[in-house]
Amino acid sequence: DADVTQTPRNRITKTGKRIMLECSQTKGHDRMYWYRQDPGLGLRLIYYSFDVKDINKGEISDGYSVSRQAQAKFSLSLESAIPNQTALYFCATSDTGQGSTDTQYFGPGTRLTVL
């Protein structure tokens, strides 16, 4: 089974709709991240969470919100989707324990299309 899972894998929605993307991990990591990937722009950080009570904005948080329901779950919401939020969204995790390697582990991605 995959360590980091994302649902749904693909979603097509209309402008103005509320959308939630979900991420779950079985790695036991404290830190979780949401990125979006756009062609030619690499990955950009939307939000990150260091533990259940610690949530922080990344470089492009406008139009998004998140919820850390448990150590293993981190959801991304688009309250009112707009076409320029069409992108590939990735969840990632990393650990912070002794011997941490700074490595982030990525889910398979959610392809979101906003019409």
Added chain:
Amino acid sequence: GDSVTQMEGPVTLSEEAFLTINCTYTATGYPSLFWYVQYPGEGLQLLLKATKADDKGSNKGFEATYRKETTSFHLEKGSVQVSDSAVYFCALKTDSSYKLIFGSGTRLLVRP
């Protein structure tokens, strides 16, 4: 601010050719450097990393050396295979930061 610059793709090679994908960075302090690979339809996975100057990261026949004097971390492989076709991302993380900073990615296509 901190940034990563990669050569633009796509890079198209024949099987068994030599590969170089250039990566340079701008950062304060002494960042850790990473190469991630994204195979079609999948998420990113760590390919290799280096945490200090002159370190060489290696994995699956790929290598990259942390060159502080030229602020570079070029990815190389002596003989590519069709299965290496993917998008490759260079990234950095500074000690003072929580996040990875990614380059724009370089698509590699290897033809039989």
